[in-house]
Amino acid sequence: MFLLRLQFLLPPQRRHLACVALLCSLPPAWRVAQAQEGHLPEVQVRGPRDAAIGSADSASEGAAEQASFQSRPKLRPGDIVEAVPGVVATQHSGDGKANQYFLRGFNLDHGTDFAVTVDGMPVNMPTHGHGQGFADLNFLIPELVSGVRYRKGPYFADSGDFSLAGSASMDYVSALAAPFAELTLGSRGYRRALLAGSRTQDDRTWLGALELAGNDGPWEVPERLRKFNGVLRYAQGAQAQGFHVTAMAYQSHWTATDQVPERAVDEGALGRFGSLDPSDGGRTRRLSLSAKWYRHDAAGQTDISAYAIDYRFDLFSNFTYFLNDPVHGDQFEQTDRRRVFGAQAQHRMPHRIAGLDGVLSFGAQWRGDRIAQVGLYATEARERLSTVRDDKVSQDLFSVHAQQLVNFGERWRGYAGLRGDLLRYQVRGREAVYGAANSGSGHDALASPKAGLAYTATPQHEFYLNAGGGFHSNDVRGATIAADPQTGLPAQRVPALVKGRGSELGWRFAPSDRLSVTAALWQLRLDSELVYVGDAGSTEPGRASRRHGLETTLRWQASPAWRLEADAAWSRARFVGTPPEGEGNYVDNAAERVVAAGAVWQQGPWMATLRLRHMGPRALDTVNSVRSRPTTLLNLGTRYTVNRQLTLGVDLFNLLGRKGNDIEYLYASCTARELLAGACGSEGISGRHVHPMEPRTLRVTARMQF
Template identity: 70%
Template sequence: MLLGISWAQAQTGHLPEIEVRGPRDASIGTANSASEGAVERESYQSRPKLRPGDIVEAVPGVVATQHSGDGKANQYFLRGFNLDHGTDFAMWVGGMPVNMPTHGHGQGWADLNFLIPELVSGVSYRKGPYFVQNGDFSLAGSASMDYFSALDAPFAELTLGADNYRRLLAAGSRTVDDQTWMAALELQGSDGPWQVPENLRKANAVLRYSQGSQSRGFNVTGMAYKSDWTATDQVPQRLIDAGQLDRYGSLNASDGGNTRRLSLSGQWFDKSPQGQTQASAYAIDYRMDLFSDFTYFLNNPQLGDQFEQADRRRVFGAQASHSRPNTIGGQSGILSFGAQWRGDRIGNVSLYNTQLRQRHDTVRDDKVSQDLFSVYGEQLVQFSDRWRGYLGLRGDLLRYDVLGREPVYGPGNSGNGSDSILTPKAGLVFTVTPEQELYLNAGTGYHSNDVRGATITVDPQSGLPAERVPALVKGRGAEAGWRYSPGEQLSLTTALWMLDLDSELVYLGDAGTTEAGRPSARRGIEATLRWAPSSQWRFELDGALSRARFRGQAPEGGGNHIDNAIETAVSAGVIWTRGPLMATLRLRYMGPRALDTTNTVRSSATTLLNFGSRYAVNKHLTLGLDVFNLAGSQGNDIEYYYASCTAGEVASGACGSGIDDRHIHPMEPRTVRVNARWTF
């Protein structure tokens, strides 16, 4: 039984497979917590996706939005966090990490725009710091995705939509004996609803070779992605209210960027009754140039506040793990252990002040090298037919070297060092009946800080002394959960959780400095429902309530609310299938949240309703229709509260030290897309 549990967990982690199927949801007898699982393929493939990153909304409690152009990483929310672009939410695709440490824009940057959703074979997730396999960026949770190794049949799909949206996807595979080649090509362009056309141009390609069987095999995957775009960043609400700016207008038509990602990865596995072994390695070549302007003319009334963030890096990594059955004190168990290494060779991570994308001042220009070495072990024991539990320990060592090349403050902000951390994990499961289980989990985890904050001595903007920050920050979490699953038709889970962080330190890529944060505490409750009363109907409902506060005495004039921390998230979906027709309706609600630490300013709530349908005309042709924002809601994808000044406000003398205001990025209006797929 225990070996079956271990293999089910390995499947959830997406071992490279030849068989065309996805992982089953974690269920009675296999799950070790209430908040881990695998999303059923019918759920994430049927839902309309405005952007590739929307696929992570299939993870219960996750909200993915956008506050800039569609070439930029999504904004993520989960468990009382505004995760920015990925901090504290680790993502993996095809055995490769997506999050970028010491990134030009923000720590943990997780850009999923290279993902091709139609190729995703499975989405597995874990929430909380209770799992030894998960390290950096996984305090709130993690999601792992992989691609099919083989497709049912080759196909070509064309999608057209409003605002000059067009997308072409072609994919196919060929198998001879136990050897399979799979390839896909995606081309996409769009102007979006913005008054300044987005002019998105995107090219994406995947090539995978796989060989083997269900018991032993490997794959090698190459990916190539390139995108450039013009962005409409968030704009002040005061200008919209005064009729001076349209909701979809821009204050800087030269914002935007370009990015490129090339990768080569390999995965190998061996499964036998004596144990299971996995190994993988990857190499990534990545670059990004991002031009943003959030404060307009506040800091530089003559040239404006636009800035460029540049990132050039190569990422190398490898990992291996092994699990095997054993006996502890006469009780059956499974021993699992593994090792991981990731090395980032960042040739250029820089911040420049710009005007119309032309550099006129260098704030930071650094060369960084960092390595993260990790080892872990876990012992799972089946105490009886009704009790099982595990103990685990993970160790991480981070080494880093920062070379500052900006001539004034660069030498003083250079340096090297190391940091290490041990994070124990534990879980206990009680099988109440064959249909329901109770879970208790606890553990410590961590996230890394931008290592430039660990070597900084001088604020590059002001020249004043700056305080260094720890490279690794610990968090502690616990969770009690319940799962009820009387059969494949119904699954219900609930979880009460808590998470405390030693600090909320954030490296500000927009300023080149580290913002000191206080210790924090988060508490919440989550519930999920999956119900398929018949072969035609499937219902899904997720709800999450969170409370996020700073700990300790608030500074004078401040409060203890964590600004922009999500408080309420509800999502619901229904899928109806009858013969060749499939239709789905998806609703997402994100409640109001504090925009400042005193909770004086709160965001508005947003409700988004999407519709999708597919009709198989015959065995070759399938037609589709997606309607995003079906109700035409005028909600906002994101809201911030800070000070800014426009050129007009500077000229009129109304600027002063800045005008505090909401800054919003609106949800896209009702948008229709049609597609046709031809299967060969």
């Protein structure tokens, strides 16, 4: 425990050494001892089971079991969220940056309306240097994840900030079946080493993992990703009561190839995997310490947890090249230095209300972000030229929630809930010209009602009706801004919390444990599509919007050897009202059609997984004048168990060698070549900018268990 505290007291350059010391402090006997009867809840070892008839509260909630998502080939750690039906995770920069997410008619950027938690800690970062809700999952070690629980829509009282479109919750296991060492080598300089193990004695378990990784990728300017990751967990107790404490440490640095103008590729002036600014890239670090105590018995379930996170982020990007600064170029640096503290408690208790069986759940949450520096700077080759924004921010989100579930009979059950959130914030600008004008403090509060009804028509069919209000927070610098930091012109302030309202009609069909089919018809209204533009240091006040769509899922254990999965999602996203002159009502870059399918075959020592993901075209501007191209990605993974100790695996990504794009944008830019030719004018050249999918990529893995 002393070393756990020491990690946060060491200077920044020494903290990664503390994590190594923590891992080395594990007892030398790595073989897992037999646990005493009742030790460690099954959910911690095997992960959650999918939602079922009689227990689910909506058609769009569920859980991806460990065996399902662990078998999938994963190009990046963040790909694990694609276990959530309808979610697409892509990348438009280096592998050290957060993924780009799509769900339910949203281009979620890096997580604005998709809440992600790991081990009870929130991943989304409010008032972030790059973008609101930035959810970087590169610190995740997928092999330790016990399961992925997910929900869609703002229908549940315990779902808070960033969860309007959906949420995903991941926990780490507290014990491993056996310690192991894993080595992966792949195309274009990919290498990864992972060492993990646990030791159990009586009701106490130590678990540790250490990951080292590097990658150059297909880029003409090598990515040179260097990544260090460590986890140490101590768990004690039994299924009825216990606690665990977890320390994590992660850091990485990389060179990024950002999106490039498609016109330059078509003209042959730039290779498909080329770069227009070889100094783009970044570095990040995340240290955390979390703890959870639980007690589950006949009287109810109580869970109390707390966490502390130390986070650093530096990112250098250049999306317009020489449009704004023909001399030095348009590269900019975004920084974030913060510590995050939080605590939450929840209690569930069965009881009777008006003679009916029910379950009352209630809880409270607090999250405090102490941001020592969130900044935006004009740079050239990673050297600062000027300051656009430099702020110190403090914000606290206090939340309480309660939800009452009632069983009205054998077939009907329903719930009603209420959530209250209060955000307090203070911004202190330190930029010399406009910093004082853009400083300020304030608060905002929302009450969000929730309700749901379930009807079990037969033991195989269940129908759901859900509705509720929710919200996402905005970058609080937009709530105090007075002057645009780029132009000095008056800027419009925006609310710190933006309300959304949604509803859903769903159906679940489960004739046996081997087959499950769901369908959900949903709609969501947002008061505003407000977005803080980290590239410019200002807030864009957007219009109100409406989305609706249809989602279906299939899970089928066709035979002992075959498991089949399929998901399909169709969405329509539009702004509401009469559009301004020159604009339309399409929500630009909103996902419209996503289809995913997979097959897992396991026979004796062999296992093979085939995964297909298709993302249809979408409008790149509000008038739908330019649409993205559809992308189809097919991945193959195979495993062969040589003996009890050794397993060999081969993953082949982009099996068909498709030349699609991970992301496409429509905006104006000016390259150095175009600048010299005098072709840019004052507004640049508008066009499609793309970041390509990686080409066919091979990775080979060997795992040795001890």
